[in-house]
Amino acid sequence: MRLSTVILPIHRWAEGQKIWRQAEDLGFHAAYAYDHLSWRSFRDGPWFGAIPTLTAAATVTRRMRLGTLVTSPNFRHPVTLAKELISLDDISGGRLTLGIGAGGTGFDATALGQEPWPPRERADRLAEFVPLLDRLLTEDSVSYEGDFYSAHEARNIPGCVQRPRLPFAVAATGPRGLRLAARYGQAWVTTGDPRLFENGTPEQSVQALRGQVEKLGAACEATGRAVSALDKILLTGFTPDRGRPLESLDAFVDFAGRHQELGFTEIVIHWPIPDSDFAADEKVFERIALEAPAQLA
Structure with a gap:
């Protein structure tokens, strides 16, 4: 992962520039x-x-x-x-x-x-x-x-x-976009099911993402390509979990592990921005960056 x-x-x-340097120093992929x-x-x-x-x-x-x-x-x-x-x-x-x-x-x-x-x-x-x-x-x-x-x-x-x-990372959830990802993508990107953001549950989100991964697999099969050939990227912050995975290292590892089981190979988290939807404790964020990949290996 x-x-x-x-x-x-x-x-x-x-x-x-200080932030981009720090991101590399923290070991982000x-x-x-x-x-x-x-x-x-x-x-x-x-x-x-x-x-x-x-x-x-x-x-x-x-x-x-x-x-x-x-x-x-x-x-x-x-x-x-x-x-x-x-x-x-x-x-x-x-x-x-x-x-x-x-x-x-x-x-x-x-x-x-x-x-x-x-x-x-x-x-x-x-x-x-x-x-x-x-x-x-x-x-x-x-x-x-x-x-x-x-x-x-x-x-x-x-x-x-x-x-x-x-490489192309194609963001798609519908059939036509998934076919493009299967044919031209080296990776596929999703933010989850937007219909669940306001009133859905984390469990419903996982089920929806499982369905998206299955549809991607079908699109790849139709093009004669193995779905394993594509990286699967989850951009976080738009599922019902919202910012909860960044509240602690354990919370993030649990969140990422559940999505790793679905086949996701890359998790993307937002750099903290105070007083915004992407606010997060910077010390916790840094700890996640430094320690979570090893726990998910």
Whole structure:
């Protein structure tokens, strides 16, 4: 079981770089940034771009993997994104993972002046976005004309440091997204069942996640791929447990162990932010980072 963290891009770099260095010092497998233009209760405060933040983080860390959790088509285009990802993969020395999903109806969905896309269109766009991005990251020159995205002799030389390309972690719970994860993903990401967040129980959440893992297995089987070939990532903080797993080392080990039994290979916890939904005792957080992986080995 790997333990990773999400560091929200809310800090000016003079302060933010200290957090990214500390995350590596604590031994986290990876540190991710949300790829949004703004997000929920943080909308009216500082919020920096994910790709520049990860680029800066790549220069102050050496071992820890870096990534987005997650990027979406809401304000990204495959051609320009591919160029940025190849550059970041090079700067990080091949430590980049792209978390990618369909996005939602939050602030990103309207920031460019468009109306929010309905769920079907978000799924349609992701189904076109991911295969095109796969080509852009593995081929020297790509031309493509689709329903939503186009590319004309888009050059991406020399390509990724990681071969054949940097890994995709596809966030999905529906059948179309799971098929994308099965075909193109090196990992799969979930936050659980959002319908259970307010009134569900931890036991119901575990059952829902078990069902998601089973559906992922079926999608992999349909593509002729073993589900064991994909890492399975749980982004915490959005299940009925909320922040309780971070209340103590024992509470976290119990939480992570129950999800490890479902087949999850990586648990992601939010770096503590005082006076927010992600508030946590920093000393407990550090102890979890330092001691939990060995207990879950």
